[in-house]
Amino acid sequence: MIKKKQAPRGARAPHPIASEGLFKLDVDDDIWQDVGLDETDISPGGEIPKWLGDENVQKGIKSMLELDRCNEEERRLSYERSAMQDWLMEEWRCVTMAIENECEEVVYQMVLRAEFLARLCNNWQDKTRMIDPHKPMPDSWGPSLEDLMEAHKLDMTAMVAENEREIYDNDNEEEEDDEDDEGDEEEGEETELLEAVEMIALSDEFRNSYTDSLF
DSSP states (O other), X not given: OTTTTOSXXXXXXXXXXXXXXXXXXXXXXXXXXXXXXXXXXXXXXXXXXXXXXXXXXXXXXXHXXXXXXXXXXXXXXXXXXXXXXXXXXXXXXXXXXXXXXXXXXXXXXXXXXXXXXXXXXXXXXXXXXXXXXXXXXXSOOSSOHHHHHHHHHHHHHHHHHHHHHHHHHHHHHHHHHHHXXXXXXXXXXXXXXXXHHHXXXXXXXXXXXXXXXXX
């Protein structure tokens, strides 16, 4: 900034710091001298620079840095989104060619692979709908609309089957819990009956011994 005459009047450049020894700083290194960083060095009037003394400016600097990171992340996501579509288009092209040219023993596996790719395409398109690619890309990711609809039906069928299986498992668990509760109740009743019989036997024994002592 000093060479371009964009720095404040009277500004002095700080001492250069070697990047190789950045993590081996000692108490007498030049970085602690604050040459060119003190308000008296920067401002002839001795005023504190806004980046140092103005809280709003400090918040603005942090916000600008955060915005820069967000823009970088957005660019990275756009590249990843394009790479995902390129990969899926190439995979779909290879699978369709294999289905057309391979023998019957392999076609079944290729059809399963095509179903997997179509379901994956539905998922990826839904997740990346709000992300623009970094380069011009076709609207299609490979599978046709009919393939995507069929994959969606397979997903819905699998979801319904999973829900029914969970309901069935929960019902079985409740029935087992009810049976366990009934078994616990029966055991409790048997225990109470045995305790009552023991009390009656003890009472009879005490009564007989007391009668014998009188006579």
